Amino acid sequence: MPTAEFDLPAGHIDAPPVPRTDFPEQGRPEDEVLAQVRERFESNRFDIEKNFSITYSGIPSAISRKIDAMTAGRFFVEWAEESELGTLSMEREAVGMMASLLGNPSASGFITTGGTESNLASMRLARNTGKQAEPEIVAPVTMHFSFRLGAELMKIKLVEVGVDNETFLPRIEDVEKAITPRTVGLICSAPGGTFGTLDPVEAFGDLAWRKGLYLHVDAAFGGFILPFMRDLGYDIPPFDLSVKGVSSIMTDGHKLGLLPIATGFFLANDGSMFEAIPTERTLIHTTSSTKPGSRAAGAWATFRNLGREGYRQSTAHVLKLRDIIAEGVTSIPGMGLAAPKFISVIGFTSKMINLEDVHHQMAEEGWGQSYGLLGGRPFIRLSIHPSRSIEAAHGFVEAFERAAAKARRA
Numbered sequence: 001m002p003t004a005e006f007d008l009p010a011g012h013i014d015a016p017p018v019p020r021t022d023f024p025e026q027g028r029p030e031d032e033v034l035a036q037v038r039e040r041f042e043s044n045r046f047d048i049e050k051n052f053s054i055t056y057s058g059i060p061s062a063i064s065r066k067i068d069a070m071t072a073g074r075f076f077v078e079w080a081e082e083s084e085l086g087t088l089s090m091e092r093e094a095v096g097m098m099a100s101l102l103g104n105p106s107a108s109g110f111i112t113t114g115g116t117e118s119n120l121a122s123m124r125l126a127r128n129t130g131k132q133a134e135p136e137i138v139a140p141v142t143m144h145f146s147f148r149l150g151a152e153l154m155k156i157k158l159v160e161v162g163v164d165n166e167t168f169l170p171r172i173e174d175v176e177k178a179i180t181p182r183t184v185g186l187i188c189s190a191p192g193g194t195f196g197t198l199d200p201v202e203a204f205g206d207l208a209w210r211k212g213l214y215l216h217v218d219a220a221f222g223g224f225i226l227p228f229m230r231d232l233g234y235d236i237p238p239f240d241l242s243v244k245g246v247s248s249i250m251t252d253g254h255k256l257g258l259l260p261i262a263t264g265f266f267l268a269n270d271g272s273m274f275e276a277i278p279t280e281r282t283l284i285h286t287t288s289s290t291k292p293g294s295r296a297a298g299a300w301a302t303f304r305n306l307g308r309e310g311y312r313q314s315t316a317h318v319l320k321l322r323d324i325i326a327e328g329v330t331s332i333p334g335m336g337l338a339a340p341k342f343i344s345v346i347g348f349t350s351k352m353i354n355l356e357d358v359h360h361q362m363a364e365e366g367w368g369q370s371y372g373l374l375g376g377r378p379f380i381r382l383s384i385h386p387s388r389s390i391e392a393a394h395g396f397v398e399a400f401e402r403a404a405a406k407a408r409r410a
């Protein structure tokens with residue numbers, strides 16, 4: 001049974017060291033400092049174009065980059081409603097557009113800083129509405145690790161349910177067995193971040209409904225790809241707020257939504273659930289406070305500028321990139337998919353080829369991909385962003401072929 005999104009480290013991880021760095025007494029000329037910044041960026045390991053390892057290396061929509069340049073001094077936060085009305089109205093409408101995309105146009109919610117904050121928001125709502133002295137939340141072990149952070153911060157016991165070794169999916173009977181009188185909520189992923197496999201959201205919804213439990217759907221990736229895949233004719237099972245029993249959903253604009261980093265959406269199916277957040281002393285419903293206006297304006301403008309049609313195009317493109325890579329890599333003898341392909345997140349595995357060597361060799365050639373172990377089995381994982389090119393996808397496959405041939409010889 002896989003232990004997690006990937007195998008957990010054996011020991012404690014130290015915080016990255018801080019080099020002793022004096023605060024400068026005198027300022028330096030702008031040109032000089034900018035040149036130094038450029039140099040630092042160049043020392044990052046991968047060229048952005050060749051980085052298939054993580055969606056965060058994707059380039060956001062053209063209009064959101066223009067908006068970044070025009071939003072200095074703009075911000076939004078609930079308590080500044082009067083002074084920042086224009087900025088806040090874009091946040092409210094962007095949330096509304098996401099609610100209508102994800103199955104309930106009258107759902108309520110917030111722009112967050114991303115998936116971690118959104119997942120924390122769901123645990124807080126489940127805990128506050130569940131009213132148990134020693135609350136527990138049940139989730140498949142393949143959930144994102146932000147739920148473990150939430151459990152630690154909010155003193156919630158996280159009950160992790162095992163998944164099938166081949167499909168990476170939980171059995172709903174196992175989820176049901178893990179429920180106790182202290183359970184306040186269930187969590188599932190649509191899809192999970194490891195290999196993009198879709199948890200059975202409808203079965204989770206049915207279980208949550210029968211037991212009267214809060215159900216949160218982590219659609220970090222899915223929110224910005226599954227609706228458009230459905231438009232394109234793919235068979236996509238129900239996964240969003242339209243599923244009976246789903247209490248909340250989140251999705252990340254900064255993964256497949258073509259929005260800049262630190263743009264997430266948290267949506268509650270029934271806005272009255274937010275009454276469980278004590279705002280009398282905090283004045284806000286979210287766990288991050290003031291956020292850059294560019295995040296509200298960037299989302300609002302990108303949705304209006306691209307529309308559903310624009311997202312269908314970027315979805316078709318990213319799936320084409322995935323297919324070029326999936327077909328290219330799995331036609332190398334000894335290479336296979338780690339799990340059936342579904343979205344733009346895919347994993348490869350092999351019993352014959354040393355994937356750690358492939359990983360290092362590809363990284364040396366400048367190609368970004370992630371290496372890890374799941375249940376002791378090695379894998380290479382990609383999380384492809386729509387801003388990558390077709391040429392780069394072919395280049396990636398050729399580099400993989402070279403690296404695999406070398407790893408086989410070694």
Ligand SMILES: Cc1ncc(COP(=O)(O)O)c(C=O)c1O
Pocket residue numbers: 113114115116117119144146189191192193194218220221252264
């Ligand atoms: C499924 C899933 N949920 C949540 C997160 C957390 O997102 P963020 O990095 O925006 O906090 C991730 C990040 O990759 C993810 O894959």
